[in-house]
Amino acid sequence: MPTKYFADPNTQSQPYQLVGDLNVHLDGHDNVDDYKRGLDMSKGIAFVEYSVDGCEYRREVCASYIHKVIAFSYDLRLNNDA
Numbered sequence: 001m002p003t004k005y006f007a008d009p010n011t012q013s014q015p016y017q018l019v020g021d022l023n024v025h026l027d028g029h030d031n032v033d034d035y036k037r038g039l040d041m042s043k044g045i046a047f048v049e050y051s052v053d054g055c056e057y058r059r060e061v062c063a064s065y066i067h068k069v070i071a072f073s074y075d076l077r078l079n080n081d082a
Contacts, residue, residue: 022070024059028052054079 032050039046048059056077063070 029057 029050029052032052034056035048035050037046037048043062045060045062047061048057050057058073058075060073060075061070
């Protein structure tokens with residue numbers, strides 16, 4: 001699956017090579033709790049989970065060099081006091 005959908009057969013780049021940097025800054029997210037990051041190899045999705053002021057956040061990202069796309073998903077679960 002990774003070769004079929006994510007690798008470009010017409011280039012010398014390898015699927016694990018970086019093609020650039022992207023920094024995302026969210027105001028008020030400088031001091032976080034319960035920080036976790038991971039990689040779901042079966043889906044090819046990297047994720048970050050953390051909480052700020054009792055609210056739970058999850059960020060997911062998937063990139064495809066061959067399709068020239070980077071897709072992000074941001075999820076938020078509010079605490080009962082928000």
